[in-house]
Amino acid sequence: MWEYTEKVKKYFEEPVNVGVVEEADGVGEVGSLACGDALKLTFKLGPDGRIADAKFQTFGCASAIASSSALTEIIKGMTLEEASKVTNRDIAEYLGGLPKEKMHCSVMGMEALEAAIANYRGEEITKEQEGEIVCECFGITDREIERVIRENHLTTREEVTNYTKAGGGCESCHDKIQDILNRILAEEKGKPVEKKKEEAPRKKLTNLQKIKLIQETLDREIKPALQADGGDIELIDIEGNRVLVALRGTCSACSAAEVTLKGYVETKLREFVTEDLVVEEVK
């Protein structure tokens, strides 16, 4: 059984703003019967340019219904400018959190809101303009996936599936999703890492602690993933913050080795050890 927060339960059992706003200014419809969830959002603007009324109709599970109802509450009273900045995380936070497998319900809310605003502004958003379909089962495009990865700082394929449903059906697009992830992770690596406010500064590690932690992280987090694809990695040496490694097996001949090294190995080591590590390959 899912662990829903009291707020999710409340908005599911007694949802507010159910229905369709009459003479709506904006209408957004996303999802389908085949996908297992769908949302129709309608809103009307007041004379002050703020959203005076918003209603929803939802086909879906408890968290989809609660997310939709929460969305209507969030956007009421907002200008369109403000509403266009609402993200799936705002919806999830409003509900006190959602189970990770259910995050796609909050993403559906965000997408319906965008569609409704675009509809008001007279813009037509079609899937084709939004990018190329990656997941055929649920009709998810590369742009949708990319955006959700960036906005929610996703790092694994499972997370992408939890947030977008992409890859949750026949699973044949898993490689494509991983490619998108690798590309974004490699790009993001160049930027300064966004720190969470409440995160305490990391303790400074002694050299010995650092070496131990790097080896542990390699063994626990990195090796199994590479080995699953027939590859492997070996720690050669550590010089200050330079981590020298050798790629083995299929990795050594892989054209994406650089991406793996920077986008995956380095990211993981920075996550678990310290942020100023640089991974280099020894041939």
Place this chain on the structure above:
Amino acid sequence: METVYLDNNATTRTAPEAVEVMLPYFSDLYGNPSSMHYFGGQVEKSVRSAREKVASLIGAEPGEIVFTSCGTESDNTAIFGTLESYPEKRHVVTTRVEHPAINHVAQVLTKRGYRVTQLPVDRSGGLDLKQLETAVTPDTAVVSVMWANNETGVVFPIEEIAGIVKEKGSVFHTDGVQAAGKIPLDMSRQKHIDLLSISGHKLHAPKGIGVLYVRKGTRLAPYIIGGHQERGRRGGTENVPYIIGLGRASELALERLDDENTRVSALRDKLEKGILAGIPNSLLNGQGQPRLPNTLNVSFEYIEGESILLMLSKLGICASSGSACTSGSLEPSHVLRAMGIPFTAAHGSIRFSLSYYNKEEEIDFVLQHLPGIVQKLRAISPFWDQYQRQAAVGG
């Protein structure tokens, strides 16, 4: 809040009579049945008696009963044990609607280089026996077809299927987890069944005990390797208290088989008729096929199963759903998909499964509340709105 438990295909209440006979084996009677002394010997006698009771339930000989830890272990043993006994054969036949204990084994076998044929079913959940006959070849080591489906309750013509398979010279296994205790099984008559899996907790014994029936003369390598227990067919010290409990539960199941097929079946029919007549756009899954007396799988169009379950759960009513959202997977039940049930219905499917312990008042309680729940969720659904407007225009 009273619990109205209608999820007996998931698990059942352990019969109080079974619990009672188990208790001494957790305290005073802790001997090992393999021991040479009187203290272990008395336990061995009780295990033997329990084995006889389980054998009686399915018309088998006590020597053909192998105790396992669960239905999944029984299924795994049947497949892997047979494949090991026939190393030259590289083909397995099963169906697309099996329980994961077979279905996922089939996937693993494919990865290990075996050829696996998963037979399709038709819209009502039935198999094409001609297709089955064609699928079995001299290379086929084992054919595994479930006796009754856990989700829809559809009962396959196992005797006929077993006959076809034996004619072709393969081993025949059936997952009888949902069938045992609900419909009569008789291995002394159904002579073509080589292997049969049973799970204790589906027939009012506790969780953690299962049975693999192995017909005398069937070649089967052990899957759990260890001591000489179970005549060398399953290592590990016997789970004595649970075996005793399963023995008593089997005795009760045999006594109650008539009740299951008269009173329980009538309650199920009442629920079925009440729902189909009282709730528009509700569809019976498995219609036209013989079904277990206790199972009802019904789809409510345009709404989603998890929502229905949670609303029912709030009233104390326990059922389950083939919807994607309930499982953590994103696709609805593989059984309903194999049947080709349209998405409008698959996501909104609910399974009610009854048992000996259900009363008529409980069925009335469900019939009293379910229409309101469906109505409430449909009032939120955009597709119901759309459907209603189309219906108004059309008619």
